Amino acid sequence: MMQPLRCWLLLSLITFIVIETKKAPEGCFRAAVLDHVHQTNVRQLSDFAKIIELNFKVYEDAAALAKKQGADIIVFPEDGLIYNIASREKADEFASDIPDGETNACTLETKSVYNRLACLAQKHEIFVAADLIDRKSCEELGISNTSDSCPADKKFLFNTAVLFDRQGKLLGRYHKMHLFGEMTMNIPPKPELLVIDTELGRLGMQICFDMIFKTPGHFLAEQNKFDTMLFPTWWFDEAPMLSSSQYQMAWAFGNNVTLLASNIHRVESSLLGSRGSGIYVGPHQTLATALYDDSVERLVLANVPIKPRETDKSVCPLDSEIIEVPQQIPIPNSVKYHHLNMNLLDVTLVELSSKDSEFHICYKGVCCQIEYRLAVKDQPRESWVDRVPLLANMLEYFTPEERYYLMVANRTRPGTYRWTEEICAVVVCPSSRWNIGKVEKDCSQFGSNQELNSRFVYAKLRGAFSESTAVYPSAVGPKNQLINPENKWKYWKVNVPDKPEHFVELGAKDNPESKAIELSTLALYGRNYDLDPTYKQKPVPINL
Ligand SMILES: *[C@@H]1O[C@H](CO)[C@@H](O)[C@H](O)[C@H]1NC(C)=O
Ligand SMILES: *[C@@H]1O[C@H](CO)[C@@H](O)[C@H](O)[C@H]1NC(C)=O
Ligand SMILES: *[C@@H]1O[C@H](CO)[C@@H](O)[C@H](O)[C@H]1NC(C)=O
Numbered sequence: 001m002m003q004p005l006r007c008w009l010l011l012s013l014i015t016f017i018v019i020e021t022k023k024a025p026e027g028c029f030r031a032a033v034l035d036h037v038h039q040t041n042v043r044q045l046s047d048f049a050k051i052i053e054l055n056f057k058v059y060e061d062a063a064a065l066a067k068k069q070g071a072d073i074i075v076f077p078e079d080g081l082i083y084n085i086a087s088r089e090k091a092d093e094f095a096s097d098i099p100d101g102e103t104n105a106c107t108l109e110t111k112s113v114y115n116r117l118a119c120l121a122q123k124h125e126i127f128v129a130a131d132l133i134d135r136k137s138c139e140e141l142g143i144s145n146t147s148d149s150c151p152a153d154k155k156f157l158f159n160t161a162v163l164f165d166r167q168g169k170l171l172g173r174y175h176k177m178h179l180f181g182e183m184t185m186n187i188p189p190k191p192e193l194l195v196i197d198t199e200l201g202r203l204g205m206q207i208c209f210d211m212i213f214k215t216p217g218h219f220l221a222e223q224n225k226f227d228t229m230l231f232p233t234w235w236f237d238e239a240p241m242l243s244s245s246q247y248q249m250a251w252a253f254g255n256n257v258t259l260l261a262s263n264i265h266r267v268e269s270s271l272l273g274s275r276g277s278g279i280y281v282g283p284h285q286t287l288a289t290a291l292y293d294d295s296v297e298r299l300v301l302a303n304v305p306i307k308p309r310e311t312d313k314s315v316c317p318l319d320s321e322i323i324e325v326p327q328q329i330p331i332p333n334s335v336k337y338h339h340l341n342m343n344l345l346d347v348t349l350v351e352l353s354s355k356d357s358e359f360h361i362c363y364k365g366v367c368c369q370i371e372y373r374l375a376v377k378d379q380p381r382e383s384w385v386d387r388v389p390l391l392a393n394m395l396e397y398f399t400p401e402e403r404y405y406l407m408v409a410n411r412t413r414p415g416t417y418r419w420t421e422e423i424c425a426v427v428v429c430p431s432s433r434w435n436i437g438k439v440e441k442d443c444s445q446f447g448s449n450q451e452l453n454s455r456f457v458y459a460k461l462r463g464a465f466s467e468s469t470a471v472y473p474s475a476v477g478p479k480n481q482l483i484n485p486e487n488k489w490k491y492w493k494v495n496v497p498d499k500p501e502h503f504v505e506l507g508a509k510d511n512p513e514s515k516a517i518e519l520s521t522l523a524l525y526g527r528n529y530d531l532d533p534t535y536k537q538k539p540v541p542i543n544l
Pocket of ligand 2 (some may be wrong): 062256283309310414491493
């Protein structure tokens with residue numbers, strides 16, 4: 001009699017394991033973010049309806065794959081379906097009219113992008129966060145047609161993030177507050193501070209350039225108003241502080257929240273590199289990110305806590321995975337990743353000139369100290385050049401050399417858009433020997449696309465910033481890849497009255513076992529939001 005029962009138990013246990021492996025543990029949910037390659041048909045560049053179709057097909061496949069891997073939510077990027085539209089009329093043509101309230105958007109007749117996204121959520125029974133264009137007349141917003149704040153065509157077009165639940169119900173709608181150029185779009189007349197209570201915790205939304213500013217994200221985080229920020233973005237990487245994954249990580253850690261970031265993956269652009277999507281759990285200092293040089297579409301999946309500040313790290317192991325998503329118009333992989341470099345106006349750089357030391361600089365009130373130890377460079381293996389000493393000398397002479405600098409700044413950043421920065425960081429500038437004199441105070445290129453020869457056994461930065469400054473920590477290694485904090489580095493702050501101190505520590509000072517680490521940037525990037533000049537939408541000299 002026992003036998004069949006045992007069999008049944010065993011069978012149900014196996015079934016249970018098979019079905020439940022991908023499901024997030026209790027108190028957690030499984031998130032998916034798409035690192036999305038634009039599906040642009042180069043022969044039909046202005047056929048936006050066709051381009052939306054191609055990209056929507058990839059969204060469909062991504063949602064199905066995410067669901068199959070146990071995801072509860074999928075986040076899509078900014079401008080993932082509608083992009084490169086330069087005229088107001090065209091933008092209006094592909095805009096949706098997104099209601100405020102909760103509706104079952106999938107049952108409606110019209111098949112606007114908005115409705116189709118609702119159906120995507122319903123079909124796959126998955127929460128969907130995505131970005132599109134919302135249209136609102138001045139009248140609908142209670143603004144008179146003759147008012148100065150009503151645009152000439154008597155309507156607003158907003159770069160908009162939406163969130164649907166598993167039934168395709170609209171849970172929230174957020175209009176991007178900080179447009180980056182985007183002259184066909186409008187800034188919402190009132191700030192939008194949206195948080196949405198769901199079974200996945202309390203969720204906030206912000207879009208791309210918003211992440212630089214105080215509202216909505218930091219402002220809400222400061223008051224513990226949400227658990228997880230949904231972040232559709234199309235980010236242009238800038239070394240050494242503001243590359244996409246780097247700043248996503250820094251923002252989540254600095255604000256002590258979870259961040260689900262979905263970015264456009266477009267490495268082939270001649271100057272502006274975009275790549276890097278990920279899942280970051282601030283209070284646990286854990287992350288999963290996709291940062292690739294190729295042009296493959298990928299999903300990043302990981303478990304995250306519903307209540308990150310109240311959940312122990314052991315409760316929600318990330319259990320992350322990165323999977324490929326089929327594309328409609330694959331892009332050849334023969335392209336090189338590009339990024340912007342920081343403008344160094346009013347930035348102090350001091351070279352770390354010895355192998356094992358300590359430096360301390362204060363500049364315009366920001367104090368920055370580094371304690372570090374560099375490992376001896378690996379001796380290159382003997383090769384044929386060693387037997388030809390003259391040639392070896394010449395090669396060494398022209399080989400790029402790594403120079404490390406302590407970087408300190410307290411400035412309003414130059415450029416079209418201006419914001420305040422307080423910086424304490426150590427950065428690498430690869431430079432050639434033959435222009436050493438010039439390079440000293442004038443790094444033109446940060447980060448490293450290659451492996452690094454230098455290795456840090458230990459590095460600890462200590463920065464003293466203004467009391468009101470929000471500090472964002474990050475660590476980047478060779479090939480512009482993130483250094484995972486797991487056993488390698490950590491960030492903390494000490495609340496000294498009037499002078500809070502922030503620390504990042506890489507490696508372990510007294511542990512002879514600790515492995516030396518290739519480092520390109522270790523940074524405490526401070527934002528003194530209260531001193532920012534007023535934000536105004538301006539054209540940017542960039543052809544998207
Ligand atoms: C405002 O302008 C819109 C678009 O031109 C028009 O449809 C609407 O009737 C106008 N409202 C008023 C009160 O004039
Ligand atoms: C983040 O929140 C956790 C839990 O509230 C707290 O223990 C930790 O110190 C915070 N970390 C930072 C860097 O503020
Ligand atoms: C940085 O400069 C601003 C503006 O001059 C100043 O108010 C602030 O106190 C400075 N930061 C520090 C840490 O002293």
